[in-house]
Amino acid sequence: MSLLELHGVSRSFGALRALSDIDLTVEPGELRAVIGPNGAGKTTLFNLISGFFPPSAGRILFEGREITGEQPARLVARGIIRTFQITEIFPDLTVYENLRLAVEAAMGLTFRPFLGAAGRRAVARRAEELLEAVHLADKADRVASELAHGDQRIVEMGITLSREPRLLLLDEPTAGMGEEETEHMVGIIRRLNRERGITMLFIEHDMDIIFGVADRITVLENGTLLAEGNAAEIAANEAVQAAYLGSRR
Ligand SMILES: Nc1ncnc2c1ncn2[C@@H]1O[C@H](COP(=O)(O)OP(=O)(O)OP(=O)(O)O)[C@@H](O)[C@H]1O
Ligand SMILES: [Mg+2]
Structure with missing residues (x-):
């Protein structure tokens, strides 16, 4: 069974047909890039x-x-998790505290200040596991706001993982990152997919990342599937080459 299927999906905003x-x-386990010019x-x-x-x-x-029209909270509970353009972390807390709070929230423990010792240990174990998963153990005690932008986005990946995604939607995960941060992020994306089998769709503009990482590539242009x-197929596709001439960022 496919993990996700869209059949004849359209979306208009007034007169504008966005899709x-x-x-x-x-398919389950896929690492899929979604690409296309701005506004596609x-x-x-x-x-x-x-x-x-x-x-x-x-x-x-x-x-x-069928999940058509279901509310975001229901879909999160089913394991469809997305990240946003804007970084969503607690700036004044450390990396570890950010992950610990995320784990508590994911376990439904946020408003239980008197969590027993066993509960506290379970939360700590899971938070440490997330730290390892995103390779931030060495920065566990750093205050989030003092991290570089790229590392903040990687903390956010850890927070995202606390929700145990079955389908992860990453909207330009490397946007605004330097070379080293980009490599870190791409490494994490690849590992989460290969080692944990997390299915991902990611929107990306950088062709090296797209061609180096994705199993398959979906190209949108002007709201249609191009x-x-x-x-190899996408690189050789003339319609794709035409769509990108002059419009590539
Ligand atoms: N909430 C909205 N209300 C009105 N128009 C919208 C809305 N969201 C998107 N659009 C329009 O739909 C079209 C597609 O936008 P979308 O943000 O999906 O493009 P994109 O492929 O993500 O572009 P980019 O690469 O710039 O992020 C654009 O013309 C955009 O202005
Ligand atoms: Mg966009």
């Missing part, structure tokens, strides 16, 4: 999959069940 008749299937409809696609607004037409299925395939 038209999109058919898309994502990539973020809108994520907004529809994560329930931020309903499609104007079409159906969305997750693990074979092409889909592996790196």
Whole structure:
């Protein structure tokens, strides 16, 4: 069974058709890039999959069940987790505290100040596991606001993982990052996919990252699905080359 299916999905904003008749299937374990010129409809696609607004037409299925029009909180509970353009962390807390709070929230323990010793140990274990997963153990005691932008986004990845995603939607995860931070982030994305089997869709503009990381690539242009395939197929696709001429960031 496919993990995610979109059938004839469209979304309009007034007279503007941000997405038209999109058919898309994502298999479990896939690492899929979503690319396309500015305004192609990539973020809108994520907004529809994560329930931020309903499609104007079409159906969305997750693990074979219809989720069209379901609220974001329900979809998070099902394991559809997204990240945002803006970094969402507690700036005055340390990296470790940020992850600990995320774990408590994910375990439903936020308003239980008198958590027993066993509960506290379970939370600490999980927070440490997340620190390892995103390779931030050496920065555990740093205050989040003092970290470089890229590291803050990586903390956010750790927070995202606390929710145990079955489908992770990453909107430009390396935007605004330097070379080293980008490598760190790309390494994490690859490991989470290969080692933990987390299925991911990621929006990206950097061709080296796209071709180096993605199993498959979906190309949107002007709200339509222009092409889909592996790196070699997309690189050789003339329609894709034409769409990118002059419009690549
Ligand atoms: N909430 C909204 N209300 C009105 N128009 C919107 C809304 N969200 C997106 N749009 C419009 O839909 C089109 C697609 O936007 P979208 O943000 O999905 O593009 P994108 O591919 O993510 O672009 P970028 O690469 O610049 O992030 C654009 O014309 C945009 O202005
Ligand atoms: Mg966007």
